[in-house]
Amino acid sequence: MALVLAFIFYFLIGISNSYGQLKVGFYDETCPQAESIVRNVVSDAVLSNANIAAVLLRLHFHDCFVEGCDGSILIDDGNPNAERHAFGHQGVGGVEVIEKAKEQLEAVCNGVVSCADIVALAARDAIALANGPSYEVPTGRRDGGISNISLADDMPDVSDSIEQLKVKFFNKGLTEKDLVLLTAAHTIGTTACFFMTKRLYNFLPGGRPDPTINPAFLQELKAKCPQNGDANARIPIDSGSQQSFDIHILQNIRSGFAVLESDARLNDDRTTKSIIDSYFGLLNPLFGPSFEADFVDSIIKMGEIGVKLDFQGNIRRICTSFN
Numbered sequence: 001m002a003l004v005l006a007f008i009f010y011f012l013i014g015i016s017n018s019y020g021q022l023k024v025g026f027y028d029e030t031c032p033q034a035e036s037i038v039r040n041v042v043s044d045a046v047l048s049n050a051n052i053a054a055v056l057l058r059l060h061f062h063d064c065f066v067e068g069c070d071g072s073i074l075i076d077d078g079n080p081n082a083e084r085h086a087f088g089h090q091g092v093g094g095v096e097v098i099e100k101a102k103e104q105l106e107a108v109c110n111g112v113v114s115c116a117d118i119v120a121l122a123a124r125d126a127i128a129l130a131n132g133p134s135y136e137v138p139t140g141r142r143d144g145g146i147s148n149i150s151l152a153d154d155m156p157d158v159s160d161s162i163e164q165l166k167v168k169f170f171n172k173g174l175t176e177k178d179l180v181l182l183t184a185a186h187t188i189g190t191t192a193c194f195f196m197t198k199r200l201y202n203f204l205p206g207g208r209p210d211p212t213i214n215p216a217f218l219q220e221l222k223a224k225c226p227q228n229g230d231a232n233a234r235i236p237i238d239s240g241s242q243q244s245f246d247i248h249i250l251q252n253i254r255s256g257f258a259v260l261e262s263d264a265r266l267n268d269d270r271t272t273k274s275i276i277d278s279y280f281g282l283l284n285p286l287f288g289p290s291f292e293a294d295f296v297d298s299i300i301k302m303g304e305i306g307v308k309l310d311f312q313g314n315i316r317r318i319c320t321s322f323n
Helices: 001-016 034-048 050-063 096-110 115-129 162-170 176-187 193-201 215-224 248-254 261-265 268-276 291-302
Strands: 188-190 234-236
Touching: 034 096, 034 115, 034 215, 050 096, 050 176, 050 291, 096 115, 096 162, 096 176, 115 291, 162 176, 162 261, 176 248, 176 261, 176 268, 193 215, 193 234, 193 291, 248 268
Parallel strands: none
Antiparallel strands: 188 234
16 A cells, blocks of 8 residues: 555656646747747847837736736737736737737647747847847746736836835745846836836925936936926937847946936845946956846746646637637
8 A cells, every 4th residue: 555655656746747847948849940930020020120129028027927927918808907908017018029929830830839938938039139148948838817907906116115126026936136137127128208207307395306316317317308298208218228138227227327216226225236236346247247147047037937837727829818
């Protein structure tokens, strides 16, 4: 009897080790063209509009922070309570790129590649096309069956305090270092003046701005986002390096040139400031920590938040609607 129980135990352990894990090359046998198809679609999109790289990276982040990395943000089935309509997802785009990749994948590998994996792969390829690091993406995610606007209530917000940001990242299994590195993804892309109004014109009583903004940069920001100007006008988040994925965003944060309020708060906190400063030490870049390598570690870690595996999800035929 004991022998039988031992056999059952090791059999179950074997099952748990065989299933329920993401892995690099998950589609090597079932859909060998999967990653190259996504890469080609993303490349074409970025060639048409360089800002798409930042859009796809942001899409991955917003997907993972609600219900895990399961493609829930893509759902657009006419339901006004679908997740993508949440206030915290304002301006999130790139769904059409994911759908185009999905259409091509379905033509050669019907029902094999999940929309959630396409989102993760597209973000990886977007980073590389913006001169950022190349890395391998563990795949094997399944698509989730829930998309609800209420589940996006805890998305990080540009007006969050550093304490709120830490808690929101901690609740997803991410550290203060991950907070700094994933925030640094703002090195590419733009933001709307709408998100600057409070910081520039109503941060302190009397209509005063955020005092941490470098005075020279404050005038530049006010010129780009005048108080009664176009709230939808867009400005680079990483002033001076908006198209290139690099460490410049962290230097801007250190120097008072952060555009977003939440980015600036990283320089106010002792722990997050020390993490930023570690990338600018005397021994860098030869002997100090590598910003690019650490970013890759953090985004891979983020890409594993709440993933659905095996029978926990399915493979959508169309990314914007449930099967």
